[in-house]
Amino acid sequence: MTQVTIAILNWNGKNWLEKFLPSVIATNHPSYEILVIDNGSTDDSISFLSENFPSVRVEQLDQNYGFTGGYNRAMAFIDTPYIVLLNSDVEVEPNWLGPLVDVMEKNPQVASVQPKIRAHHNKTLFEYAGAAGGMIDILGYPFCRGRIFDTVETDQGQFEETTEIFWATGACCLVRKNVIDEIGLFEETFFAHMEEIDFCWRAKNHGYKVMYEPRSVVYHVGGGALPQGSPRKTYLNARNSLSCMYLNLPSGMVFPKVFTRLVLDGVWGVKALLDRDFATIPAIIKAHFHFYGRLPYLRKRKKEIYQGSPKTIPQTGYFPKSIVWQYFIRGKKKWSALESEK
DSSP states (O other), X not given: OOOEEEEEEESSOHHHHHHHHHHHHTOOOSSEEEEEEEOSOOSSHXXXXXXXXXXXXXXXXXXXXXXXXXXXXXXXXXXXXXXXXXXXXXXXXTTSHHHHHHHHXXXXXXXXXEEEEEESSSTTBBOTXXXXXXXXXXXXXXXXXXXXXXXXXXXXXXXXXXXXXXXXXXTEEEEEHHHHHHHOSOXXXXXXXXXXXXXXXXXXXXXOEEEEEEEEEEEEOOOSSSOTTXXXXXXXXXXXXXXXXXXXXXXXXXXXXXXXXXXXXXXXXXXXXXXXXXXXXXXXXXXXXXXXXXXXXXXXXXXXHHXXXXXXXXXXXXXXXXXXXXXXXXXXXXXXXXXXXX
């Protein structure tokens, strides 16, 4: 039986496949298959794959279901114990897969594990979407070891231990199939962004662990679908972050934390106004109104997931202070400076 399915979600990404799929095919692991799930592409991705990579399995969806819907539907095509969710704009090293599988094999309580994510444009730097493992602060702001807001660290060997984290990046992570069967994969209404954080938070609330494995290294371009600073990305991140908090926080914590985020998002809007970034302001407002409009659905969904409400916040990977305060007011811009604050 094949051990791992490397699942690559494609949407009009022929250029990425042409550039990076050869590195995936060169993976040095005894038991894996590569599956490309096509999310209703309108370019010539499918014919390109058929002509140039006939060993790669392709499953076509009838339309673009987003990151969440595409991967959710892909689960019907997969029956291996482990699944890699891999962005099409990621280059992998030959021996990247084995260490991730090793973490899973050693501990059945691990739901997901991510490699070290470096930037493709400068392979000495950590990459924005994942770096050395995802964390979350007291107000639900996600950040990474090696990347806090716009400060990205150079990899100098500071994150060389296998470590439990709060969330693993959707750009590249290995996920246990029986955990997906138990708790589901992505919240489909997110469409894209924050979905992997929601999944990992849900897994941790169900007693599973999320890990970072530095022996595995990959290189991510990032921003292939939506570039950093895009109003669409701002909207999705702000809306989905609030939804993620509502779904996974103990119910008694939701109102004070969401209210505080409302205030901070207002400050964010003022800063955007001062910076003459006029596209960001309506994106933030739209995100909040859409979140409030979805509360009846989110309330019902939370009861389905937890048969009530989580009781506590998982502590490993949780930063019990405000990353906004530490970064912008106290000037602590690296994980090494934050560790003493935990």
